[in-house]
Amino acid sequence: MIRLLNLTLQRGPQRLLEGAELTLHAGQKVGLIGANGAGKSSLFALLRGELGPDAGDCLLPADWRIAHMRQEVDNLERLATDYVLDGDVQLRAIQAELSKAEAAHDGSAIARLHTELDNAQGYTADARARKLLAGLGFTAEQMDKRVGDFSGGWRMRLNLAQALMCPSELLLLDEPTNHLDLDAILWLEEWLKSYPGTLLLISHDRDFLDAVVDHVAHLEQQKLTLYRGGYSAFERTRAERLAQQQQAYEKQQAQRAHMEKYIARFKAQATKARQAQSRIKALERLEELAPAHVDSPFDFVFREADKVSSPLLNLSEARLGYGDKTVLDKVKLSLAPGARIGLLGPNGAGKSTLIKTLAGDLTVLDGSLARGENLAIGYFAQHQLDALDPKASPLLHVQRLAPSEREQTLRDFLGGFDFRGPRCDEPVLNFSGGEKARLALALIAWQKPNLLLLDEPTNHLDLEMRLALTMALQDFAGAVLVVSHDRHLLKSTTDEFMLVADGRIQPFDGDLDDYARWLIDFRARQQPQSAATAPSADKTDKRAQRQAAAALRQQLAPHKREAEKLEKELGKVHDKLAAIEEQLGDSGLYEAARKDELRELLAEQARLKGVEAELEEAWLLALETLEELQRQLEEAD
Numbered sequence: 001m002i003r004l005l006n007l008t009l010q011r012g013p014q015r016l017l018e019g020a021e022l023t024l025h026a027g028q029k030v031g032l033i034g035a036n037g038a039g040k041s042s043l044f045a046l047l048r049g050e051l052g053p054d055a056g057d058c059l060l061p062a063d064w065r066i067a068h069m070r071q072e073v074d075n076l077e078r079l080a081t082d083y084v085l086d087g088d089v090q091l092r093a094i095q096a097e098l099s100k101a102e103a104a105h106d107g108s109a110i111a112r113l114h115t116e117l118d119n120a121q122g123y124t125a126d127a128r129a130r131k132l133l134a135g136l137g138f139t140a141e142q143m144d145k146r147v148g149d150f151s152g153g154w155r156m157r158l159n160l161a162q163a164l165m166c167p168s169e170l171l172l173l174d175e176p177t178n179h180l181d182l183d184a185i186l187w188l189e190e191w192l193k194s195y196p197g198t199l200l201l202i203s204h205d206r207d208f209l210d211a212v213v214d215h216v217a218h219l220e221q222q223k224l225t226l227y228r229g230g231y232s233a234f235e236r237t238r239a240e241r242l243a244q245q246q247q248a249y250e251k252q253q254a255q256r257a258h259m260e261k262y263i264a265r266f267k268a269q270a271t272k273a274r275q276a277q278s279r280i281k282a283l284e285r286l287e288e289l290a291p292a293h294v295d296s297p298f299d300f301v302f303r304e305a306d307k308v309s310s311p312l313l314n315l316s317e318a319r320l321g322y323g324d325k326t327v328l329d330k331v332k333l334s335l336a337p338g339a340r341i342g343l344l345g346p347n348g349a350g351k352s353t354l355i356k357t358l359a360g361d362l363t364v365l366d367g368s369l370a371r372g373e374n375l376a377i378g379y380f381a382q383h384q385l386d387a388l389d390p391k392a393s394p395l396l397h398v399q400r401l402a403p404s405e406r407e408q409t410l411r412d413f414l415g416g417f418d419f420r421g422p423r424c425d426e427p428v429l430n431f432s433g434g435e436k437a438r439l440a441l442a443l444i445a446w447q448k449p450n451l452l453l454l455d456e457p458t459n460h461l462d463l464e465m466r467l468a469l470t471m472a473l474q475d476f477a478g479a480v481l482v483v484s485h486d487r488h489l490l491k492s493t494t495d496e497f498m499l500v501a502d503g504r505i506q507p508f509d510g511d512l513d514d515y516a517r518w519l520i521d522f523r524a525r526q527q528p529q530s531a532a533t534a535p536s537a538d539k540t541d542k543r544a545q546r547q548a549a550a551a552l553r554q555q556l557a558p559h560k561r562e563a564e565k566l567e568k569e570l571g572k573v574h575d576k577l578a579a580i581e582e583q584l585g586d587s588g589l590y591e592a593a594r595k596d597e598l599r600e601l602l603a604e605q606a607r608l609k610g611v612e613a614e615l616e617e618a619w620l621l622a623l624e625t626l627e628e629l630q631r632q633l634e635e636a637d
Contacts, residue, residue, distance in 0.1 A: 001025055002047070002170075002198070004224065007056035009039065009046060016042055018222040019056070024215075026169070029192070029199040031209040031231060034219030036434060036462050040202050043219070044068065044172050047200070060170070067168035069176055073155045076148030080138065080158060083147050084129040087162030091120045107599040114606025120167075123613040132161040135187040136180070137347050153179035164191065171195060174202045178459055181347045182485040186516055204463045206231045207487040231463075298468035300416030300442070302378070302476045305450035309372025311336050312451050312479055313358060318367030320350065320357050326365065327353045329503050335451060339479040342490045344508055344515050345500030346522060351483045354500065355381070355453050358481070378449030380457045385436040390429040394419045394439050397428075401446055417442045418465075433460035441469065450478040458486040487512050563626055566619040573612050580605045 002024040009017040016039030024030055032040050045051045046058055048066055060066075067087070075083065086092060094116050101109035117123070133143050136157045142150075147158060156179040163173065177185050189211045192199060200217075203209055209216070210230035218225045218234065227234040314334045321327040327350040335341075343351045356362045357369070359379040389397065394417075398410045414424055417438045428436065437460045444452070452473070458466050466486065473480060473493040484490055490497075491512065499508040499515075501522065508515065580601055583589065589598050 001059075001061070003057070003059040005057040005059070007058060008054045009042060009051070010054045011039075011042055015222060017219075017224070020222065020224045022217060022224045022226060024198060024200075024217075024226075026198055027196070028215055029195075029213045030201065030215045030217050030226075031213040031234075032200055032202050032217050032219065033209075033231070033234075033463060035464070036432070038219045040219055041174055044174060044200070044202070047170070047172060064169040065167060066170045066172065067163045067166035068172040069156075069163040069174060070159045071156075071174070073147060073159065076146065078147050079143075080133065080145055080147060080150070081126065081129050081143045083158055084133060084161045084165050085125055087165035088120070088125065088167060090167065091117075091122055091125055094120055094122065107596075107603045111599060111602030111606050114603070114610065118606070118609055118613075123610055124617075127617075129161070129165055132164050133158075135184070135191065136161055137184045157184070160188075169197045171197055171199050173199070175204070176201070177203060177205050177208055177485065180485060182344070182487070182515075183346055183519055185485050186519065204458070204461060204466060205486055205488075206463065206466075296464045296468060297418040298416060298465050300413075300445060300468060301472050302445045302452070302478070303448045305374075305376055305448045305478060307374035308337050308450045308478070309374040312339075312372045312375050314368075314370045315358075315364075316368045316370070318357075318369060319365040320353050320362065321365055322353075322362065327503070328500070328505060331367070331505050333498075333505060335479050335481065337450065337479055338477070339481075340493060340495040341479075341481050342494035342497045343481065343483045343500055344497050346519065349500045350503070350505075351500045352381075352455055354505065355379075355455050355481065355483060359453050375451060376447070376449045377451050377453060378444035378447060379453045380440060380444060381455040382459060384440050385433065388428050388436055388439060391427050393425045393427055394442070395424045397439060397443060398446055401443065413446065414442060434462060434465070437461055438465060445472070452476065452478060452480045452482070454480065454482040454484070456484055457482070458484055458489055560626060563619065563622040566615055566622055570612065570615045570619055573608055573615060577605065577608050577612065580608070 002022070004020055004022040007017050007020045007022075008015070009020075032043065034040050042051060046053065047060065048068060075086075078086070094113055098110065098113040098117065101113055121128070130140075130143055134140075138154075138157070147155060150158065160173075160176050160180075163171065176188065180188065185205070185208060189208065192201075192212045199212070201209070201213060210232055213230055214228075216227045216229070216231060216234040218227065218238070227237050229237075312335045315331050318331040318333075319326055319329050320331060331354070333354075343354065345351050353362065357364060359377060359381075392400075394414050395407070395410060398414060399405075399407075402410065411420075411424055414420075419435075419439070419442070428439065431439070437457070441457065457469065461469065466489065470489055470492050473489075480493060482490070482494065497508040497510070497515070499506055499518075508518075510518070583601055584598075584605070588594065589601070
């Protein structure tokens with residue numbers, strides 16, 4: 001159990017918590033939410049023992065192991081898999097002691113440490129680490145690369161895998177989805193659902209929170225309030241409370257009118273796809289929950305374009321890629337005014353390549369790209385945050401776009417993105433990632449685009465800003481093409497999905513649940529097949545089928561022999577272990593005069609257990625291969 005009792009926590013002059021109370025029971029999965037700067041990360045530091053309370057108590061079980069996702073990477077020369085294994089500190093300590101004992105030929109220590117290694121699941125650790133990496137999107141080749149070979153986002157994935165590798169009773173995750181694509185997020189959801197310990201999670205992804213947590217702790221006005229259920233349940237409960245206040249009620253009415261106006265305009269084309277219907281449901285849900293965000297500091301729109309072309313742009317038989325590398329081929333895509341498309345597809349399939357080509361960052365390798373005469377693109381991508389002038393203020397950035405506009409008009413506009421007062425005049429140099437993302441979106445909104453190309457626009461944005469962006473996109477009259485791991489944004493702002501996979505782009509007739517199922521099938525298809533199990537090039541050719549069946553039969557024999565050989569070896573090891581256990585049952589063995597004999601027996605027992613684990617794994621793998629070949633043979637016959 002975790003208990004915060006009358007807790008006060010202060011960082012410098014800022015008081016983050018005052019008289020806060022919170023009780024969390026073992027096994028609960030809790031989402032920690034609150035405005036940026038409210039103290040969520042500081043609370044994590046308190047739980048890790050890096051900070052102490054200024055008053056009150058923070059009580060945790062003394063024997064709890066705490067795992068957390070680090071924000072820095074300190075060993076660039078380490079191989080990726082080894083770096084993840086380093087997350088299991090106890091395992092690494094046992095391995096280090098074992099190496100010393102083996103160098104010193106200390107049989108007693110070797111025996112003891114082999115037992116500890118077995119108890120720490122050390123013999124399967126490498127396989128478990130690689131499974132984590134695969135789930136987070138790493139290929140087998142990447143798993144053996146240096147940490148320094150990866151970009152910043154992929155290094156954060158390594159830090160996440162390292163945290164998941166660590167055995168723990170309490171897992172603290174601070175924005176784990178920030179650097180993940182949708183595929184990896186879906187995998188992480190399933191992993192966290194099966195995590196047996198207590199989970200405390202900071203996230204701005206509402207669908208992720210709904211899928212994983214069973215409680216929400218809201219940090220607001222220096223207090224902590226615990227709500228039962230996921231994020232949607234939190235919104236409903238908080239909305240009911242706020243709706244009792246007159247100010248909240250008035251804001252709710254204004255937002256309801258805004259929603260009704262949008263739905264009325266949208267329903268005219270709502271029958272064209274299932275996704276359109278789900279979007280209306282999302283809008284209705286937003287309408288119901290609007291009061292929960294009455295105190296949001298964000299309120300902005302994308303300014304209306306002066307002119308528009310139809311189509312805005314058109315790709316015809318286009319080949320897209322980098323230099324001599326083709327990523328997508330025979331691409332046909334026409335974007336008309338008002339189109340709202342979400343791009344789906346596995347990591348590395350070419351979603352960002354398509355958006356960069358449409359934005360003009362990449363040239364078409366073959367085919368044609370025709371742009372409308374009045375096309376005005378608003379392009380958001382993570383690299384544009386680095387393109388901001390670090391010495392310039394938000395106000396100066398906008399003034400460069402509109403040198404003749406009144407300063408107060410620009411300040412009012414920036415206020416909708418929560419750049420107010422002195423913050424408008426501060427240089428971007430020390431801004432957080434979220435503040436830079438908000439400024440980049442503000443610059444796009446000011447320039448009156450009629451086509452928005454958005455590549456992961458919600459990275460670094462908090463829940464309130466994500467909601468404000470969703471509402472602004474709903475009210476945007478132009479076309480939208482978006483890549484995002486934020487499923488709520490996709491469901492609420494797009495009419496249709498396009499699937500980018502296998503070098504092609506095609507319409508996807510389904511919703512995000514259908515895509516999750518498609519992704520499972522896609523991953524299964526990506527598993528490498530041996531030449532013997534590969535399907536025949538011409539299934540109608542009976543002769544080829546017979547040849548394939550014959551080849552399978554030839555493969556069966558050696559695999560069967562291998563399985564039988566491993567089974568026999570495993571039986572011998574079992575017999576040896578049984579004999580050792582029988583010897584260890586002799587009470588006389590534990591007399592001082594026979595301590596060397598005891599030491600040798602324990603060392604041999606530990607060694608045989610290691611051999612046993614390796615043989616069992618190889619035997620099970622051989623049986624799986626044998627079963628698969630037999631299944632293929634039945635199909636071929």
